[in-house]
Amino acid sequence: MDIFLQQIVNGLTLGSIYALVALGYTMVYGILGLINFAHGEVVMVGAMVALMVMKALAASGLPAPIIFLIALFAAAIACMALGFTIERIAYRPLRNAPRLAPLITAIGVSIVLQQMAMIIWGRSYHSVPQLLPSENHEFFGAQITELQVIILIVAALTMAGLMLLVNRTRLGRAMRATAENPAIAGLMGVDANRIIAMTFLIGSALGALAGVLVSANYGIAHHHMGFILGLKAFTAAVLGGIGNLGGAMVGGVLLGLIEALGAGYIGDLTGGILGSHYQDVFAFFVLIVVLVFRPSGLMGEKVSERA
Amino acid sequence: MSLLEAKNIGKRFGGVQALKDVSLSINSGEIYGLIGPNGAGKTTFFNVLTGLYPRDDGEVIFDGKPLELGSPHKVTQAGIARTFQNIRLFAHMTARENVMVGRHARTKVGVVGAVFRSRAQREEEAAIERRALELLHYVGIADRASGLAKNLSYGDQRRLEIARALATEPKLLALDEPAAGMNATETAGLRTLIEGLRRDGLTVLLIEHDVKLVMGLCDRVAVLDYGEKIAEDVPDAVRNNPKVIEAYLGTSTS
Numbered sequence: 053m054d055i056f057l058q059q060i061v062n063g064l065t066l067g068s069i070y071a072l073v074a075l076g077y078t079m080v081y082g083i084l085g086l087i088n089f090a091h092g093e094v095v096m097v098g099a100m101v102a103l104m105v106m107k108a109l110a111a112s113g114l115p116a117p118i119i120f121l122i123a124l125f126a127a128a129i130a131c132m133a134l135g136f137t138i139e140r141i142a143y144r145p146l147r148n149a150p151r152l153a154p155l156i157t158a159i160g161v162s163i164v165l166q167q168m169a170m171i172i173w174g175r176s177y178h179s180v181p182q183l184l185p186s187e188n189h190e191f192f193g194a195q196i197t198e199l200q201v202i203i204l205i206v207a208a209l210t211m212a213g214l215m216l217l218v219n220r221t222r223l224g225r226a227m228r229a230t231a232e233n234p235a236i237a238g239l240m241g242v243d244a245n246r247i248i249a250m251t252f253l254i255g256s257a258l259g260a261l262a263g264v265l266v267s268a269n270y271g272i273a274h275h276h277m278g279f280i281l282g283l284k285a286f287t288a289a290v291l292g293g294i295g296n297l298g299g300a301m302v303g304g305v306l307l308g309l310i311e312a313l314g315a316g317y318i319g320d321l322t323g324g325i326l327g328s329h330y331q332d333v334f335a336f337f338v339l340i341v342v343l344v345f346r347p348s349g350l351m352g353e354k355v356s357e358r359a
Numbered sequence: 360m361s362l363l364e365a366k367n368i369g370k371r372f373g374g375v376q377a378l379k380d381v382s383l384s385i386n387s388g389e390i391y392g393l394i395g396p397n398g399a400g401k402t403t404f405f406n407v408l409t410g411l412y413p414r415d416d417g418e419v420i421f422d423g424k425p426l427e428l429g430s431p432h433k434v435t436q437a438g439i440a441r442t443f444q445n446i447r448l449f450a451h452m453t454a455r456e457n458v459m460v461g462r463h464a465r466t467k468v469g470v471v472g473a474v475f476r477s478r479a480q481r482e483e484e485a486a487i488e489r490r491a492l493e494l495l496h497y498v499g500i501a502d503r504a505s506g507l508a509k510n511l512s513y514g515d516q517r518r519l520e521i522a523r524a525l526a527t528e529p530k531l532l533a534l535d536e537p538a539a540g541m542n543a544t545e546t547a548g549l550r551t552l553i554e555g556l557r558r559d560g561l562t563v564l565l566i567e568h569d570v571k572l573v574m575g576l577c578d579r580v581a582v583l584d585y586g587e588k589i590a591e592d593v594p595d596a597v598r599n600n601p602k603v604i605e606a607y608l609g610t611s612t613s
Contacts, residue, residue, distance in 0.1 A: 222463075222484060225452070229460045232449045239409075239431040239441075240527065241464030 054193030059316035060309065061191075065200045065269065067308020068207035072262035073285030074292070074300035075214065076255035082231045082295040083251050085151065089158040090138055092282015093165035094131050094256050098263030099180075099273040100173050102127040106181050116183040120268075123183075127260040134165075135256025136249060144245070162279075169275035177274045180267045203265050210261060211301055214254070218297060227251060231295070280332070284311075287339040293352020302351060310334050362387040362422060362562050363408075363439075363531055369416030370400075370407050370586075377403045378586045381417075385531065390553065390563045392577035392594075394570060396606055399583040401566045402444060405535050408564075409441045410434035422530060435464045440529035442520040444536045444566075450509035454500060454519050457508050458491035461526025494522040498552060514545035521552070532556060533564040538572055550576060574598060582606065 073095055080088045102123040109119045142157040185198040218224035229237040230247045238244055266281065267273040284307065292303025314334035318326050326333075342349065361384040370378040378400050385391045395401050406412040408419060410431040419426040427433050440461075449457050466483055495501045498518040503511055508519060517537055524532055534553070538546045546569065553576060556563055567573045573580060574594040581591040584606040590597050597603055 222459075222466075222480075222487070225456055225460055226463060228452055228456075229449050232451060233447060235411075235431070236447050236449070237460065239411075239435055240460050240523070241432050241435055242460065243432075 055316050056313075057192055057194040059312040061194055061196050061200060063309035063312030064305065065203050065308070066312060067288075067305035068204055069262050069266045069269070069304075070281075070285050070288045070308050071211065071301045071304025072207055072258050072265075073281060074288040074304045075211070075297060076259045077286050077289040078292070078294050078297060078300040079227075079251050079255045081289070082297075083227065083248055084143070084154075086143065086154050087158065087286070088138075088143075088255075089155070089282070089286075090142070090161040090165060091255065091259060092278035092280075092285070093162050093169070094135055094138075094278070095259040095263040095266075095281055095285075096169060096273075096275065096278030097134055097165065098127040098131045098260030099267040099277060100169060100178075100263075100275070101130040102260075102264045103178055103180055103267065103273050106183065110181065120183040124261065124264050127264050128257045131256040131260035131263075132253045135252040135259070139249060139252040144248075162282075166276055166279065173275055175275065177272050180271050180273050182268075182271065184268060199269060203269060206261070206265065210258065214258070215297065217254075223247075223250060284332075284335055287335055290349055291338060291342050293349025296349070296351050299349055299351035303349070306350075307335055307338065310338055360387050361385065363564075364420040365404075365408065365417065366420070367417040368404065368407060368414055368419070370403055370412065371415050376586055378407065378414075381583070381586070381588050383581050383588060383591060385562060385564060386578075387530075387562055388557065388560060389578040390557055390565060390576055392573040392580040393564065393566045393583065394568075394573055394580060395583035399606075400586040401583055402535060403586075404583065405441065405533060405564075405566060408434075409439055409533060432464065435527050435529075438528070438530035439533060440524035440527045440531075441533040442517070442524055442535055442537060444539060446513075446516050446520055448508040448516060448519060448523070450507070452508060453505050454495060454508055454511065454522075455488070455491050455504040457519055458494050458522050458526045459487050461523040462487045462490060464527040491522075491526065494525050495519075497525070497555075498522045499548070514541055514548070517541070517545075517549070518552070529561070531562045531564060533566075535566050536568060537565070538567060538569045546572060 073091065076091045076094070077088060080086060080091070105123040105126045106119055109122060112119070138161055142161050143154050146154045146157060184202055187198050188195050189198070218227060226237065226242045226247050227250070229240070229242055230244050234244050267277070285304065288303040288307040289300045290303070291307055292299025292301070311331045311334050315328040315331035318328060318330055363385040365384070366382050368378050368381040369376070381404060393401050393404065403412065407414045410427070410433065421437055421439065424437070426437060449460065452460070466487060492501060492504060495504050498521050500511070500515050500518050500522070503515060508516065511519060521534070521537070538549055541549060550572060553563060553565070565573060565577060577594055579592065580594050580597045582589050582597060582603050589602045589606060590600045592600070
């Protein structure tokens with residue numbers, strides 16, 4: 053029982069981070085119909101920039117949470133600039149090209165960013181200073197760290213804020229209108245290019261937050277951390293129904309739970325042949341099952357042609 | 360006084376001359392009908408006029424100023440709004456939100472204001488919502504404001520499209536076959552609505568298949584056939600024009 057509860061807590065933490073990253077994929081897909089494969093690398097850059105700022109400020113004598121906030125802010129700015137630039141140089145020129153073309157440039161951007169990160173920050177793993185309270189608490193036999201609670205609260209508040217932005221503001225209305233029919237939204241005076249740029253800015257900021265949280269949670273950051281995290285988050289987005297914001301959140305949390313529970317029980321299930329480091333098997337097994345039985349995802353609608 | 364003057368409009372699709380030398384002028388405050396057999400170029404003319412298609416020849420003077428080429432949202436800003444033959448609403452947004460999007464052409468709050476919800480932004484947002492509800496009331500579907508557009512009945516979707524077009528504060532409202540697919544009751548309701556628009560000072564350009572509706576409603580009617588204007592006059596004169604009768608019924612050769 054204590055393993056079960058423990059893995060639920062771990063799964064929720066991991067899942068809320070997947071959800072934040074998945075939102076970046078799903079927002080861009082909703083508006084452009086494009087899988088932004090470079091998004092995972094944006095998350096990685098967020099983690100690395102935050103780490104650099106933390107190291108630079110380590111001797112400044114500022115309180116640790118303040119340093120963390122400054123680092124987070126710097127990461128968000130860097131990622132927003134990066135996301136904006138990617139859209140501008142790799143996707144916008146291909147706006148009317150066949151769908152395969154921007155997919156290829158997305159993969160290209162992803163590789164370029166990964167290599168550049170390796171040149172800048174080296175190929176070694178960096179340990180991330182523990183700036184947030186991370187004391188352990190017993191909770192019905194499970195160990196919960198304060199950091200995990202912080203991650204859950206921050207992720208939940210951020211997602212609630214995003215839902216408000218999308219459903220209750222003029223910008224959100226313009227985003228939904230553009231996602232449904234760019235030509236008609238344009239006719240109504242919505243500037244599609246601006247809305248697309250805003251989408252990348254918001255998605256990248258969420259990615260930066262996810263990168264900082266995930267590196268704080270595991271205590272490490274490295275130049276290729278974005279690859280597998282991006283792939284998982286993409287899986288989460290597809291699981292929930294890509295293009296659907298609520299779906300990305302549900303998909304992220306669900307995937308985190310499946311992975312954590314899978315990791316907790318895989319030893320028992322296979323009689324000790326497979327260990328918890330096979331947890332990735334679950335994520336991609338889920339992806340395959342969803343694609344076979346429900347290609348539009350849990351909350352996705354049947355794909356229909358735009359009018 | 361003419362609100363819109365189209366001069367020698369031409370449009371080709373590859374080797375097909377879809378519009379040839381079409382000139383017409385629409386007076387302020389009138390309901391101007393554009394009819395013609397299937398494939399005569401009515402919708403093409405509409406799309407050229409509203410900037411959805413770039414035109415190949417000619418010019419359009421609207422409200423004393425030449426209209427820019429191929430820029431739909433500048434056309435909206437200049438004061439022309441339209442509806443579509445095949446309804447094009449934002450199906451997954453509510454009726455109210457659909458109309459609120461229409462206000463984008465006339466309102467300007469920057470991104471910063473949208474994120475931080477400044478006082479000016481909140482006030483403008485409230486004004487936008489108020490106006491949207493007024494317009495829904497005007498077209499008679501206020502009770503459907505919170506329903507998704509896709510769940511509205513066909514006739515109500517047409518009304519919603521008109522409300523959304525009105526939200527852009529047009530001087531000229533262009534309706535592309537608004538009665539298509541409507542039953543007799545819905546058509547009668549539509550007629551009342553369009554008459555109300557004229558009473559409120561709007562100029563209306565109406566493309567319609569329903570000849571009875573056009574003849575009963577319009578002040579003047581132009582007839583297109585094979586991309587050329589073959590007649591322009593008051594409804595009674597058009598009805599008896601031999602060229603028009605020939606275009607619609609053909610000549611007695613067999």
